[in-house]
Amino acid sequence: MSQHENLLKKIEDKTYTIGIVGLGYVGLPLMWTFHQVGMPVVGYDIDEKKIENLKKGIPYIKHLGTEMMETLANSDKADATTDFSRLDEADAILLCVPTPLDHHREPDMSYVEQTTDTVSQYLRKGQLVILESTTWPGTTEELMIPILEKNSGLKAGTDFYVAYSPEREDPGNPNFNTAKIPKVVGGHGDEALKLATAMYDTAIVETVPVSDCKSAEAVKLTENIFRSVNIALVNELKVVYEAMGIDVHEVLDAAGTKPFGFMKFTPGPGLGGHCIPIDPFYLTWKAREFEKHTRFIELAGEVNTNMPTYVVDRTMHALNTHKKAMNGSKVLVIGLAYKPDVDDMRESPTFKIFDLLKKMGAEIAYYDPFIPEVLPTREHGEYTGMQTVEWNKETVSGFDAVLISTNHSTIDYAELAEWSDCIIDTRNSMSGVKPRSENHIIKA
The missing domain is CATH 3.40.50.720 (NAD(P)-binding Rossmann-like Domain)
Known part of the structure; x- marks a missing residue:
């Protein structure tokens, strides 16, 4: 044998x-x-x-x-x-x-x-x-x-x-x-x-x-490039439709009823995880050896990378409607994990949101039931040891704004609506909650 x-x-x-x-x-x-x-x-x-x-x-x-x-x-x-x-x-x-x-x-x-x-x-x-x-x-x-x-x-x-x-x-x-x-x-x-x-x-x-x-090797890159490009598309549509007064989530839900020729993707605050924010650029790098340019990949990366900036701009707008400045405001970010119901914070866009909020003078904290403490990371060591706040009315209502970055299913969003007067929703998490006023829940 x-x-x-x-x-x-x-x-x-x-x-x-x-x-x-x-x-x-x-x-x-x-x-x-x-x-x-x-x-x-x-x-x-x-x-x-x-x-x-x-x-x-x-x-x-x-x-x-x-x-x-x-x-x-x-x-x-x-x-x-x-x-x-x-x-x-x-x-x-x-x-x-x-x-x-x-x-x-x-x-x-x-x-x-x-x-x-x-x-x-x-x-x-x-x-x-x-x-x-x-x-x-x-x-x-x-x-x-x-x-x-x-x-x-x-x-x-x-x-x-x-x-x-x-x-x-x-x-x-x-x-x-x-x-x-x-x-x-x-x-x-x-x-x-x-x-x-x-x-x-x-x-x-x-x-x-x-x-x-x-x-x-090309199969895996293709799978993740496909997702990156389509997520960038709906993220771009979100920004455009918001300017037009159109709810992108309503549009995508309706478009998703088409039984052929359409695949629904969901916008968010930016890309996270160990795959989609990273993998497409492996092909971009290798393509240079063959004098080829990956314009779709690079444009998608640019759109997705800029989403945290858009989210922070919407947060500033939300605070302004309550006659508050970003500088000095206390902002609670919900969700450190890059996706719902996991404790995986690799490449989470929340870290970029943290950076931008701090740069504009905001005091930041986070709540994540899956991540009680920030463990050491390769790129965001300054947040090591930061701990989640407690989930109760006294704590949450003490913040000037609450920004939903990750839509964990264990969170009671109706409860959040009662506790906070200013909510910035990047995940359509509050869709089933009736806002108390026009500036109570701002989509981002």
């Missing part, structure tokens, strides 16, 4: 160990998904606190709940470690590490490079290495494989296998978890593709093989 056939047999017998590097919003659900079907899993992370919590069954990502953590902690088929010398225990090594932008809005590949370098030090024959992080087309074969081959002395496609399969997580979405979302897979050669496809087939509802790693 050949090496490849032997590995396929291990997958079939569920004795094939899955190693996952990076136990965050992507890696942890992936670890759970493979564990649920009986595959042995080992998680690797440099964060000792995450590993400690995982071993004790303590949740560190709230929307994933306690059952997952307790089950993984007590399973003899799941383990977690900060010891990367144990990478040789895994038959497949899945890399789920950040791919942010740097301060020049260019790809920061340091996490991928450093992790790949670490993997290469312990790489052995027969292992499958898969990148799941979103990145520019060509990363797997142009960046990763040379590092793996140089440092290990092994040959990709002969001694070990390489593939790319983009993560498609949607944190907090009750209708889709990792197991229910089809998995796109591209391999460096036919054997790598077959091996990766067989592995994902054990746990994922459907695998979608494509011709190579580069095509799989």
Whole structure:
């Protein structure tokens, strides 16, 4: 039996160990998904606190709940470690590490490079290495494989296998978890593709093989560019329709009744999360190598990036209608998470709103039932340690304005309407509440 056939047999017998590097919003659900079907899993992370919590069954990502953590902690088929010398225990090594932008809005590949370098030090024959992080087309074969081959002395496609399969997580979405979302897979050669496809087939509802790693990388970028451009469109329409005295949400709801030729997107205060604000610019950067320009992508990025400024302008307008200046006003921002009902604050537009409000002299505070305290971030360290205010009439009514940045479903918006005289609504959260006056609820 050949090496490849032997590995396929291990997958079939569920004795094939899955190693996952990076136990965050992507890696942890992936670890759970493979564990649920009986595959042995080992998680690797440099964060000792995450590993400690995982071993004790303590949740560190709230929307994933306690059952997952307790089950993984007590399973003899799941383990977690900060010891990367144990990478040789895994038959497949899945890399789920950040791919942010740097301060020049260019790809920061340091996490991928450093992790790949670490993997290469312990790489052995027969292992499958898969990148799941979103990145520019060509990363797997142009960046990763040379590092793996140089440092290990092994040959990709002969001694070990390489593939790319983009993560498609949607944190907090009750209708889709990792197991229910089809998995796109591209391999460096036919054997790598077959091996990766067989592995994902054990746990994922459907695998979608494509011709190579580069095509799989392009799939993920295309998905997020599509969303970015369409969100920018409805954000732009919001600004235009507001000037005309038209409710953009009413327009979009009505347009959404068309059963063909229209897909509804919802405007907001700007983009957040680890994907849509970042990923499109990976293609913009790579396109320059081929002397191509991504005008739609860049224009969409400009529109979405400017939304916090529009929101703050509307906040100033709302305060003016109450004969108050922004300078010296106390503003409560509801929602630090970038989307409803999660504790994920990565790239949240609320941080930009904080910056702009402070620059104009406002005193800021936030309320978020999912984020009791601001943890350290790569770009907004000045807010580390800031804590949510309490949700009660005395506290909320003490602010000159309340700005809704994230529409958490656990918040009683009717109650908010009773407590606050000046509400700025970026999410149409107050649509079911009758305002007390013309300047009670201002849409932004």
